[in-house]
Amino acid sequence: MEIVGKVKDGRFDAVEQTVAQSLRASGHSAAARVRPVFPGLTSGHRAGLFVVEVPDDLPPRITDAVIESLRKHEAVEYADLPAGKHPA
Numbered sequence: 767m768e769i770v771g772k773v774k775d776g777r778f779d780a781v782e783q784t785v786a787q788s789l790r791a792s793g794h795s796a797a798a799r800v801r802p803v804f805p806g807l808t809s810g811h812r813a814g815l816f817v818v819e820v821p822d823d824l825p826p827r828i829t830d831a832v833i834e835s836l837r838k839h840e841a842v843e844y845a846d847l848p849a850g851k852h853p854a
Contacts, residue, residue, distance in 0.1 A: 771845030
């Protein structure tokens with residue numbers, strides 16, 4: 767499953783730390799991978815876009831907790847599931 771978002775000033779390290787802390791706090795040992803959508807792009811509206819890859823079998827409450835922790839972080843402009851991926 768993927769979570770998409772945007773960071774301020776290329777602070778991808780903050781995203782990685784926030785996701786890891788959120789997963790640990792939920793008691794889940796899943797590994798997540800954070801990657802920029804457009805590596806090396808430093809300006810424009812697409813700069814700072816990222817994808818967090820979490821296991822597909824991660825319980826929805828933990829996925830929601832990860833998204834909420836990203837939204838609350840001052841280095842993140844927004845975070846959400848991609849369009850069309852929200853549960854019905």
